Amino acid sequence: MTRTAEQRRTDAKVVYDAYMALCPTRQVMATVGDKWAGLVVNALADGPRRHGELRTRIAGASQKMLTQTLRALERDGLVTRTVTPSVPVRVDYELTALGRSLLPVLQALKAWSETHIEDVLTAREAYDAREAANA
Amino acid sequence: MTRTAEQRRTDAKVVYDAYMALCPTRQVMATVGDKWAGLVVNALADGPRRHGELRTRIAGASQKMLTQTLRALERDGLVTRTVTPSVPVRVDYELTALGRSLLPVLQALKAWSETHIEDVLTAREAYDAREAANA
DNA sequence: CCGCATCCTACTTGATACTG
DNA sequence: CAGTATCAAGTAGGATGCGG
Numbered sequence: 211m212t213r214t215a216e217q218r219r220t221d222a223k224v225v226y227d228a229y230m231a232l233c234p235t236r237q238v239m240a241t242v243g244d245k246w247a248g249l250v251v252n253a254l255a256d257g258p259r260r261h262g263e264l265r266t267r268i269a270g271a272s273q274k275m276l277t278q279t280l281r282a283l284e285r286d287g288l289v290t291r292t293v294t295p296s297v298p299v300r301v302d303y304e305l306t307a308l309g310r311s312l313l314p315v316l317q318a319l320k321a322w323s324e325t326h327i328e329d330v331l332t333a334r335e336a337y338d339a340r341e342a343a344n345a
Numbered sequence: 346m347t348r349t350a351e352q353r354r355t356d357a358k359v360v361y362d363a364y365m366a367l368c369p370t371r372q373v374m375a376t377v378g379d380k381w382a383g384l385v386v387n388a389l390a391d392g393p394r395r396h397g398e399l400r401t402r403i404a405g406a407s408q409k410m411l412t413q414t415l416r417a418l419e420r421d422g423l424v425t426r427t428v429t430p431s432v433p434v435r436v437d438y439e440l441t442a443l444g445r446s447l448l449p450v451l452q453a454l455k456a457w458s459e460t461h462i463e464d465v466l467t468a469r470e471a472y473d474a475r476e477a478a479n480a
Numbered sequence: 481c482c483g484c485a486t487c488c489t490a491c492t493t494g495a496t497a498c499t500g
Numbered sequence: 501c502a503g504t505a506t507c508a509a510g511t512a513g514g515a516t517g518c519g520g
Contacts, residue, residue: 235458236383237458237465238461241465242454243374243377248370261482262482272514273483274483274484275513277483277484278512281483287465288465293482296481308461311457312457312461315454318450319373319454320370322373323372326443326447327373329422330443333420333423334420396502397501397502407494407495409504410494436502
């Protein structure tokens with residue numbers, strides 16, 4: 211009875227989930243569009259890095275987020291994690307071939323960003339000014 | 346006194362924000378990497394769409410999220426919002442030149458995703474299997 | 481030195497109801 | 501039809517302390 215509307219929404223959500231699950235782009239976006247993943251991949255572009263180096267290099271990422279991000283990238287086969295069981299332990303991260311194949315795409319995105327960021331910022335200012343005027 | 350921890354958190358956040366503010370790529374990623382923005386831009390690729398059309402087409406996005414996403418895109422100058430004051434009101438959204446210039450990049454990302462999604466999924470399975478074995 | 485586990489906060493998202 | 505406001509809930513992010 212009163213379930214009709216609720217039901218329809220639930221159905222829509224299921225359809226949506228099914229759609230999302232089938233969309234490779236969104237799955238990839240979930241990884242590369244992640245708050246830190248892009249930075250990490252970029253930081254690894256030059257070569258292998260140790261955990262601590264990345265932490266310094268990316269300043270702002272908590273140790274937790276860094277580890278979490280690295281593990282996600284490792285899981286997706288974009289980076290390898292090499293543990294050297296010395297004392298103390300040493301851990302190196304390096305891009306895999308798959309990870310490196312992503313670099314050009316990231317570069318393209320970066321290029322677009324750097325090229326158009328001004329337009330975006332200008333548009334943003336104009337928009338905000340308009341908003342302020344209306345308020 | 347009890348402000349110390351709070352204070353440090355604020356400071357750290359400021360440093361982080363300053364870093365982020367200087368990175369055009371991250372600013373752009375914040376928009377295009379958004380959960381819905383990509384879908385919306387794609388849905389608008391063919392031409393102008395009404396609010397309701399997008400809602401149908403993207404099924405799964407709540408009306409709130411759709412509006413929120415569209416406003417963000419409008420703010421960044423990627424889409425235009427045209428209101429026709431008829432009864433009832435009609436609103437059309439359309440990609441701007443800037444928005445269309447983003448399409449190729451999105452396509453590149455999509456292409457990479459479709460090409461490598463299998464590798465990613467394979468890596469993911471292998472990783473999870475390894476995890477399960479360890480647990 | 482690395483990373484895991486815990487706790488806690490804040491932001492994001494979604495459902496619902498109401499206005500123009 | 502389009503959009504806004506409010507409230508509840510889930511999730512991501514961060515601080516801290518412990519273990520390998």
